[in-house]
Structures are given as structure tokens and as C-alpha cells.
Amino acid sequence: MDLFECIHTRRSVRNYSNKKIEFDKITLILEAATKAPTSGNLQDYRFIIVNDKEKIRALADHCNEQHWIATAPTLIIVCADTERTETYYGLRGQRLYAVQNAAAAAQNILLAAHALGIGACWIGAFNEEYISDEFNLPGKVRPQAIITLGYQEGELDPKTENDLDAMIFFNSYGSKVENMNLLMREYSKEIDKALARGDKKINQNIKTFKGKIKTLFSKTKEKFESNNKK
DSSP, X not given: OOHHHHHHHOOXXXXXXXXXXXXXXXXXXXXXXXXXXXXXXXXXXXXXXXXXXXXXXXXXXXXXXXXXXXXXXXXXXXXXXXXXXXXXXXXXXXXXXXXXXXXXXXXXXXXXXXXXXXXXXXXXXOOHHHHHHHTTOOTTEEEEEEEEEEOBOSOOOOOOOOOXXXXXXXXXTTOOOTTHHHHTTOHHHHHHHHHHHTOTHHHHOHHHHHHHHHHHHHHHHHHHHHHHTO
């Protein structure tokens, strides 16, 4: 699967079939996890594979009543060895860098799973003390995320996404580029806006409208790139 296709089509999957995940695929997913960047290349992330159904069912009861977790055939508990990051970077390393490193690994797991046709979901709400006790975590190794893995069963609900212009700024917080959706080539949003305005000409000549949008894109891009030359 192409990288950008993988990023754009990945979804959180919470319904799984009974089909077991092949061990070689789990290996590939974990290899991808260990390629995530870490502070000072400390590689302070640690991973616990859980495929014991009793343990998974018990763990589901300690994740804020997310009982669907019990349907997953496999879990990966992503942990951070905070002692290593604290040794090199002090309290900031323990509280921030270790969390960031584990999060990068978790994202790699999600993308690798999707690329292999396996559904996955990131769980952040759980009883940390229970996990530490149940899975024998050493004192300064802290669980950061639980990733459920399994083959998807059923259809997913449509996903809603915020507009880019609500999330992206340039050079300072709050500084926006006009027509951000054009800069990102999201032409469909311009069509939707025009339809919402009741522009009947769109239905009459959609190609002409797309041409106008591309012209606007060129102007927006030119304005953006002119800032780079300053």
C-alpha cells in the first residue's frame, strides 16, 4: 500500500472477527514500531504482546468500560522505560520525551497494521496500576497505550474530519492562508460550498467550475511561495 494511501485510509477499528493474526504479520508490525524515532536514539519503548483471551477479557474491564476490546484477538501494550530518558534528559525526558517516543511507535503500529490489512485501535483510557501489576512492569516502565489488533468485522461508520484551515497556521499561531483547502488541492470542498450557496451553474458545467478552482489554487500557491522567498 502506498504510504499516503495508508495514512488517508487508516481508521480506528473496534469490531473484530475471530480470525487469528498470523505471527509473521505481528512480527512485521513490531519491526515497524521499533523503527520509530526516539530522543537521542534511546529506543526506550517496550512492547508486550497479549494474545491470552482471558487476559484480554480481564484487561477490557479496566479500560473505562470499553468492553469491545475483549473481541480483539491480539493486543500490544506500548510502554516507556522512563528511567532511560530521565537519566539523559531529566524530568522533561521522563514526563515528555518518553511519552513522545512511545506515541511515535504506536503510530507506526497503526499504519503497519493497516498496510497489512489488519484493523487496529489506539486505547489511551486504562487503569495504569492494573496493567503494571498484571503484566509485571518494573517500577519506571509505564504503559502509554494499548493497541488492539484484529481483522475487521462489519462496516465502519463514516468518519468526520475538521477543515484544514481550522488546524493549520503559517509563521505564527492564528495566521492563516486564505483558501487553505485550495492550497491542499481539496477542490471538492469548494464545490460543496458553491452548492450550499445554490450555484446552479456547477451542475451545468462542472468542468468549467473545476478550472476556476485550479486557477484559484495557482494564485494561492503563488502567494504562499512568495512568502518563502522573503
